[in-house]
Amino acid sequence: MTLDPDIASRLKRDPAGLIAAVIQQHDTGEVLMLGWMNDEALDLTLKEGRVVFWSRSRQSLWRKGDTSGHAQWVKSVSLDCDADAVLVKVNQIGLACHTGAKTCFDAGGDLGAIVVDGGGGDKVESDA
Amino acid sequence: MTLDPDIASRLKRDPAGLIAAVIQQHDTGEVLMLGWMNDEALDLTLKEGRVVFWSRSRQSLWRKGDTSGHAQWVKSVSLDCDADAVLVKVNQIGLACHTGAKTCFDAGGDLGAIVVDGGGGDKVESDA
Numbered sequence: 447m448t449l450d451p452d453i454a455s456r457l458k459r460d461p462a463g464l465i466a467a468v469i470q471q472h473d474t475g476e477v478l479m480l481g482w483m484n485d486e487a488l489d490l491t492l493k494e495g496r497v498v499f500w501s502r503s504r505q506s507l508w509r510k511g512d513t514s515g516h517a518q519w520v521k522s523v524s525l526d527c528d529a530d531a532v533l534v535k536v537n538q539i540g541l542a543c544h545t546g547a548k549t550c551f552d553a554g555g556d557l558g559a560i561v562v563d564g565g566g567g568d569k570v571e572s573d574a
Numbered sequence: 575m576t577l578d579p580d581i582a583s584r585l586k587r588d589p590a591g592l593i594a595a596v597i598q599q600h601d602t603g604e605v606l607m608l609g610w611m612n613d614e615a616l617d618l619t620l621k622e623g624r625v626v627f628w629s630r631s632r633q634s635l636w637r638k639g640d641t642s643g644h645a646q647w648v649k650s651v652s653l654d655c656d657a658d659a660v661l662v663k664v665n666q667i668g669l670a671c672h673t674g675a676k677t678c679f680d681a682g683g684d685l686g687a688i689v690v691d692g693g694g695g696d697k698v699e700s701d702a
Contacts, residue, residue: 453685466594466608466659475603480594480659495690521689525682527671531594531608533679534687543655551661554653557581559662561649562623 449489457485458530464500465530467491469542472521472535478542479550481510488523488532495520497534516540577617585613586658592628593658595619597670600649600663606670607678609638616651616660623648625662644668 448454457465464482471478481499483491487507490498497518498509511517518536525532547553576582585593592610599606609627611619615635618626625646626637639645646664653660675681 461589468596468605468608470603470605475598477596477598477605477661480596480654492685492687495688519690520687523685523687524679525685526608526678527673527675527681528678529682531678532685533605545655547655550654550656550659551652553655554657557620557651557653557660559620559648559651560623562647 447489447493449485450492453488453492453525454485456525456529457488458528459484460530462502464502465532467497467499468531468533469497469518469538470533470535471538473537476549477551478518478536478538478548483532491520491534492523497536511539514540514544516542518542575617575621577613578620581616581620581653582613584653584657585616586656587612588658590630592630593660595625595627596659596661597625597646597666598661598663599666601665604677605679606646606664606666606676611660619648619662620651625664639667642668642672644670646670 463484467481467483469478482502484500487498487500496509501508517539521535523532523534541548543550543553545553591612595609595611597606610630612628615626615628629636645667649663651660651662669676671678671681673681
């Protein structure tokens with residue numbers, strides 16, 4: 447299988463041929479992890495029902511859950527406006543992070559950002 | 575200002591010196607966009623209350639909203655387990671995407687993934 451040429455022609459890959467893939471639990475909205483995809487990983491993710499990544503450290507494809515059982519079943523895949531990232535909504539089986547944390551961002555942890563109240567607590571519309 | 579050395583020493587930057595930044599609306603969970611940060615952009619994002627990115631196309635820093643008014647006010651910043659991405663929860667003023675779409679993934683659009691029911695409709699725990 448190869449990636450649909452209409453999709454392939456739109457992608458803006460980095461010098462390593464990759465786009466970023468944001469993985470989000472479809473029902474809770476939780477952002478689980480960020481991975482990388484080359485054309486083949488994206489093609490398999492679109493066609494096989496489970497998320498497939500390209501491992502930058504191992505330089506190989508990997509299907510999430512093949513080792514851990516913690517598969518990610520695809521609900522939808524959307525490309526962003528400049529075509530260098532996809533948002534993949536999934537049903538995550540078990541824990542998303544290989545460290546045993548629920549999400550990879552729980553594992554890495556909070557960086558202590560300073561919160562300024564300039565935006566207000568609620569969504570503010572412009573005064574147009 | 576420079577990035578906290580404890581944070582800087584943890585980052586796993588790409589060959590261009592960048593990490594990925596996933597931007598999520600803090601209350602609705604909607605993933606708004608994905609951008610890129612170098613050390614200075616992350617430092618400013620952590621300290622100034624608004625999200626700052628590195629533009630790969632323009633090779634310069636940009637503070638989201640300076641032109642459009644569509645600022646992103648930071649609620650929290652978390653690093654992931656392998657330190658090549660941050661999740662930034664924000665309060666988005668107005669529309670996130672420069673195309674006029676609500677999110678950059680609305681703008682790029684759905685890629686028509688095949689959905690397989692292998693994971694079931696609900697979250698399934700492993701049988702441990």
